[in-house]
Amino acid sequence: MRTIETDVIIIGGGATGAGTVRDLSLRGIRAVLVEKDDIAFGTTGRNHGLLHSGARYAVNDLESARECISENRILKKIAAHCIEDTGGLFVTLPEDERTYHDRLLEGCRQAGIKAEEISAREAFSIEPNLNRSIIRAIKVPDGTIDPFRLAASNVLDAVEHGALILTHTRVTGVIVEGTRVAGITCEKDPGELINIRGRLVINAAGVWGQHICSLAGIELTMYPSKGSMVIIDYRINGVVVNRCRKPSDGDIIVPGDTVSLIGTTSKKIDYDKIEYLNVDDDEIEVLLRDGEKLIPNLSRTRVLRAYCGVRPLVDTPGKQAGGRSISRGIVLIDHEERDGLEGLLTIAGGKLMTYRLMAEMASDMTCLKLGIKAECSTHKQPLPGSETKISPKKHIRAFTGIPESVVGSTLYRHGQRVRNILKKDKKNYRIICECEMVTEGEVEYALKNLNVKDIVDLRRRTRIGMGPCQGELCAYRAAGLFKELGPGNQSVKSSQLLRDFLEERWKGIKPVLWGDSLREAEFTYWIYQGLFGLGDIDFTKRHGPDEGGDR
Amino acid sequence: MNYDCLIVGAGLSGLVCGIRCASEGLRTVIISGGMNALHFSSGSIDLMGYDPSGKVIQSPCRYLKQLEEKKPGHPYSKVGVKTVRESMEFFKKQCGLAGLDLHDNGEENHFHITGLGTMKPSYFSQKSVFNDRLKEAYERKDPIAVLNFDGFRDYFTALTLEQIRGLPLLRGVRITTGKITLPYYFRTERNLHEFRSIDLARVFDSEKYLPRIADEIKKAAGGARIVGLPAFIGIDNFGWIHRRLEDMTGLLIYEVPTLPPSILGMRIDRALKTRFADLGGELSAGDKVFGGEIIDGMLDHVHTENYGSTRHRSRFYVFSTGSFFSGGIRSEFNKIEEPILKLRMSGSQERSKWYSESFFDKKGHPFLSYGVDTGKTLNPYGADGKTVKNLFCVGSILAGYDPIREGSGGGVAISTGYYAAGKIISARKKADLA
Numbered sequence: 001m002r003t004i005e006t007d008v009i010i011i012g013g014g015a016t017g018a019g020t021v022r023d024l025s026l027r028g029i030r031a032v033l034v035e036k037d038d039i040a041f042g043t044t045g046r047n048h049g050l051l052h053s054g055a056r057y058a059v060n061d062l063e064s065a066r067e068c069i070s071e072n073r074i075l076k077k078i079a080a081h082c083i084e085d086t087g088g089l090f091v092t093l094p095e096d097e098r099t100y101h102d103r104l105l106e107g108c109r110q111a112g113i114k115a116e117e118i119s120a121r122e123a124f125s126i127e128p129n130l131n132r133s134i135i136r137a138i139k140v141p142d143g144t145i146d147p148f149r150l151a152a153s154n155v156l157d158a159v160e161h162g163a164l165i166l167t168h169t170r171v172t173g174v175i176v177e178g179t180r181v182a183g184i185t186c187e188k189d190p191g192e193l194i195n196i197r198g199r200l201v202i203n204a205a206g207v208w209g210q211h212i213c214s215l216a217g218i219e220l221t222m223y224p225s226k227g228s229m230v231i232i233d234y235r236i237n238g239v240v241v242n243r244c245r246k247p248s249d250g251d252i253i254v255p256g257d258t259v260s261l262i263g264t265t266s267k268k269i270d271y272d273k274i275e276y277l278n279v280d281d282d283e284i285e286v287l288l289r290d291g292e293k294l295i296p297n298l299s300r301t302r303v304l305r306a307y308c309g310v311r312p313l314v315d316t317p318g319k320q321a322g323g324r325s326i327s328r329g330i331v332l333i334d335h336e337e338r339d340g341l342e343g344l345l346t347i348a349g350g351k352l353m354t355y356r357l358m359a360e361m362a363s364d365m366t367c368l369k370l371g372i373k374a375e376c377s378t379h380k381q382p383l384p385g386s387e388t389k390i391s392p393k394k395h396i397r398a399f400t401g402i403p404e405s406v407v408g409s410t411l412y413r414h415g416q417r418v419r420n421i422l423k424k425d426k427k428n429y430r431i432i433c434e435c436e437m438v439t440e441g442e443v444e445y446a447l448k449n450l451n452v453k454d455i456v457d458l459r460r461r462t463r464i465g466m467g468p469c470q471g472e473l474c475a476y477r478a479a480g481l482f483k484e485l486g487p488g489n490q491s492v493k494s495s496q497l498l499r500d501f502l503e504e505r506w507k508g509i510k511p512v513l514w515g516d517s518l519r520e521a522e523f524t525y526w527i528y529q530g531l532f533g534l535g536d537i538d539f540t541k542r543h544g545p546d547e548g549g550d551r
Numbered sequence: 552m553n554y555d556c557l558i559v560g561a562g563l564s565g566l567v568c569g570i571r572c573a574s575e576g577l578r579t580v581i582i583s584g585g586m587n588a589l590h591f592s593s594g595s596i597d598l599m600g601y602d603p604s605g606k607v608i609q610s611p612c613r614y615l616k617q618l619e620e621k622k623p624g625h626p627y628s629k630v631g632v633k634t635v636r637e638s639m640e641f642f643k644k645q646c647g648l649a650g651l652d653l654h655d656n657g658e659e660n661h662f663h664i665t666g667l668g669t670m671k672p673s674y675f676s677q678k679s680v681f682n683d684r685l686k687e688a689y690e691r692k693d694p695i696a697v698l699n700f701d702g703f704r705d706y707f708t709a710l711t712l713e714q715i716r717g718l719p720l721l722r723g724v725r726i727t728t729g730k731i732t733l734p735y736y737f738r739t740e741r742n743l744h745e746f747r748s749i750d751l752a753r754v755f756d757s758e759k760y761l762p763r764i765a766d767e768i769k770k771a772a773g774g775a776r777i778v779g780l781p782a783f784i785g786i787d788n789f790g791w792i793h794r795r796l797e798d799m800t801g802l803l804i805y806e807v808p809t810l811p812p813s814i815l816g817m818r819i820d821r822a823l824k825t826r827f828a829d830l831g832g833e834l835s836a837g838d839k840v841f842g843g844e845i846i847d848g849m850l851d852h853v854h855t856e857n858y859g860s861t862r863h864r865s866r867f868y869v870f871s872t873g874s875f876f877s878g879g880i881r882s883e884f885n886k887i888e889e890p891i892l893k894l895r896m897s898g899s900q901e902r903s904k905w906y907s908e909s910f911f912d913k914k915g916h917p918f919l920s921y922g923v924d925t926g927k928t929l930n931p932y933g934a935d936g937k938t939v940k941n942l943f944c945v946g947s948i949l950a951g952y953d954p955i956r957e958g959s960g961g962g963v964a965i966s967t968g969y970y971a972a973g974k975i976i977s978a979r980k981k982a983d984l985a
Contacts, residue, residue, distance in 0.1 A: 281902070281903070426742045426743065426744055427702050427744045429742070430702065430704060430742055430744035430745045431745060432704065440704075440744075473705070473810055473811075476666070476667075476705075476707075476710075476810055477704050477705070477707075477810075479707070479710060480704075480706075480707025480709060480710050481707075483707065483709040483710055483713065484707070484709055493713055493714075494709070494710055494713060495667055495710060495713060495714060499911060502910055502911075503909060503910050503911065505910075506909070506910035510906055510908075513882075513902065513905060513906055513918075514882045514883055514884050514885075514902060515881075515882060515883060515884075518875050518882045518905075518918065519875050519876050521906075522874065522875050522876045522918070522919070523591065523876050525910070525916070525919070525955060526588075526591060526592075526876070526955065527591070527810065527811070528911075529911065529915075529955050529956075530592075530593070530954075530955045530960070531591075531592070531593050531665060531666070531808060531810075532665050532666060532667040532669060533665055533667065533669035533670070533671050534667060534669070534911065535910075535911030535912075535913070536605070536669060537667075537669060537714065
C-alpha cells in the first residue's frame, strides 16, 4: 500500500475543495486533494453557471446578497477567462406581483449592488428576444461563469504551487487515533489502495460530506435538494434574464458559451437517492413553459439536454434553545469544538459564487490550527489564464494563419494559456470537435496538463462533445487521440472510454428525446452501433498489452 | 404531369423501387429532398445479421423462413423470403451494370472490419472491402498492415489495432500499423489535417498521385501482404484505381468504412442513380413533399414545397421517406407521426417508452422500430383507418423491425422497394390489358 505524507488533506474536488487546495498551496502549505470522480463532477458542474450579482437574494437574504456582490467583483478580476461579463436583467411580467420590483431595488441598494431601473424599450435593445409584454425592468451586474474552467484553473494553480491532486480516488476510511484524525485511506481506480497521513483533514465533499463524517464516526446531517435545468441548443440570449418575482422554478435563463440554460427546479430528496438522480418530465415541462414566458422563441428552439444537481444544505444547531435550522449560508465546522474530534474541519453550504470565500475561511482556520502564519492571497492573485488582460485582437495577430474562430475559442476557454496550446503546426490546430471548435492542440494540452483520466474528464476541460451533436463525430476522434497522446499504460481500452463517454451523454439526452434530439440520437446510434458495433464489444474480458504499434 | 409511379425519397429503397419500375417502362419520378442515408452508411449491405439475443446469424435466408412464422409483422415476412432473395439478386445485378461489383458469400453472411476493429456481418460488400482473394489471405494468416494517412482525423489505426488483435479470425496473425504522408506532394491552401474522406477520395480520383501513394503504401506496409486503408480509394473510378494500386504495390488492399461522409455509401448512391437515369427515370432533386389528399382510399395528389399548390399526380405512389433521421416520421414532446398524410403509426405515444435506459442496451431502443403501420401488401392506413390502395411504404419508414440491432436495414430497404415496384408493375399490366 502506498503511503503519502502531507500537511493538509482536502476531500472533494468541487469548487470549494479546488479553491481550498489552491489557497493553501499559495500560502506554502503542503496539501493533497482527493476526489472520488473528476474535478467539478458533482454539484459544482451541475448548476446554471450564473455569476450572481446578489440581486436574486436581495429581497430575502441580504447577507448572501452582500457576499455575492463582493465575490462577484473579486472573481471578475482573478478569473476573467472563466467569466463573461454579460450583465443581467430582472423583468416583471403582467401576471407578477408588482411590489417585488420595488423591494428588489431597495434590497440591492442596501446590499450595495448597482441596480438600475430601465424602460422596457431599453430592455429590448439590450435583449431583443425578450417577451414584449414585460412591464418593468431592472439592470444588474449579473454575468456567467464556467464552473468546469473555474475549478480546473484552481487545481492547475495548486499543482503549479506543489499540491498533489488525486482524482478518481474514493475515500474508504478516516484514520482516527484516539481523539484525533490522522489521515484517510482511499482507493484509486482500479483497486489501488492509498494511505494519506496529514495534520489536518478538510471535508469539502459538499452533500457527500455527511458520508465522510460518518466514516469519522461523527454525525452531520445534509438536506439534499435537487435542482434540474434544461440546455437549449443555441445561445438565445446575450445577457442573463431573471424573472422579477419570489425565486421559484423556471425563473432564469443564463447564456453560456454556445448555449443557453433554463433554471431551476427545487425538490427535496432523500440522502440515499443522491447518487441516482433523474430529471423528471414534469420538471422539463415547467422549465420550458416558464422559460418561454421570458423568451418566447424558446418554444421553437431545440432542447439539447437536461441535467440536475444536488444543493448541499447543512443542518446546523440553531441559536435558539433546542431549535434546529437549515443554513443556506456558509458553514465552517471545527469538529474539535463540536464533537471533540481534533484534526477535522467541514466546510459546506454556500454556493459556487462564494467558493473562494469558503476556501479562505477554511484555510484561515487551518493556519490557526497548525500554527502557521500566512495570509490569504486568492482575492488578488489571478488564476492561470487570467494573469493579465490581453485583448483577443492582439492574440489573433500573434497567431496569424490560424483561423480566428479557433484562436477566439481557445482564448475564451483557456485565457492566457492559449500560448501553451496553439502552435503554427497545422496538425496542432485542426478541429476535433466542430461544434465547440476544440483543436487537437487543446486536447493534447488537456491530456498532458489538466489531470484528464477519461474522455468525460476531457469534455469538462475542453467542452468537447458539449455542442449540438453531443459527441457524434468528435467522440471517436477523442478516443483516437486518447490512445495516441493520453496517459500511457492504459488498463482500460479506448473503446471502453468511448462507450462510457457516449453513455454519459445519453443520460442528459434521454429526458429530452424528441424532435431533433431524437434524430441526432438515431444518427449517433447508427454510427457507433451500426457502423462500429461498439455495443457488441465485451469489455469484461481483460485485454493484454498492445504489442507493436506505430512505426 | 401524370406518372405511373411517384416515389418520395431517393434513398436505397426508393431508388431500388424506381429502377425496377423504370426498367419495366413505367413513367417514374423520384422526388428527393437531399442527401440520403447511404452517405452515412458502411456501404456494405446487411440482410439479417443478429438474432434477438444478439447472436450472429450465419445464413440469413434460412433465418428469414423461421421469422415468417414467428414475426408475421416484420417487413421480410410481409414480402416473403422468395421476393427477398430475388430482390437481392436484382440489386447486385443493377450495381454491377453501373460498374460497382459486389462480393457475396453464397447465401451466407461474411464479415467486414469496422473503423473500431470489430467485425460486422454483411450480405454484400464492395469488392474493395472484401473478396475471395482476401478471404484466402486471411485464412493463410498473411501479415496485415493497418495504414492511415497521417493526420486524417476520421480514422485511427490505434483504435482498430486495439480491437482487431482479439478477433478469432486473426489469431496468430502479425498485425502492424503505419502512416502514409500526403502533404509534401499534395499542395493546397487548406489544412490537410482537416480533410474529410471525400477530399481524400478526390485526390485518388485524380490518379496523378497514385505512383507516389503506391510507393508510400509499400514502405509503410513493411513485410505485410495485406494492407487496410480507410475507404477513400476514389468515388468515380474506384474499381480501376483499386486494381492499379494492388498491381503497383503487389499487395492486397482492403478498405475500411470511416466516419461519415461514407465514400463506400456514395458509390452505391451514384451507381443506383446512374441506373435509374439510364432507364429513363426522372429525378426531381431539392424538393420536398409536404402534403397530399386521399380520396376514397386512393392518394389523389401530393404537393411539394417548390411548386406550392400544384398537384403532382400519379397512378401509384411510394413513400420511401426514411425514419426519424430522414424525416419520414417525426416526433414531438409526446407524439410521433407521419408528417405528410398522418398515416397510421405503430409505436407508443408515451415518450418514456421510446428509449432504453442505457444507450448500448442489448435490446436496442424501441423508437428504432417505430414507423408506419401497413397491411401485408405494404399499403398504409389513412387517418380514417382505411387502407390507401395506391400508396406503398418501403424502407425505414416501416414499423416492425430494428434495422440496427437486427442488422437488416439494407435488406429491408431493397426487398420492400423491389416488392412495391412488383405490385405496381403487375397492376399497371392488368390495367393495360383491360
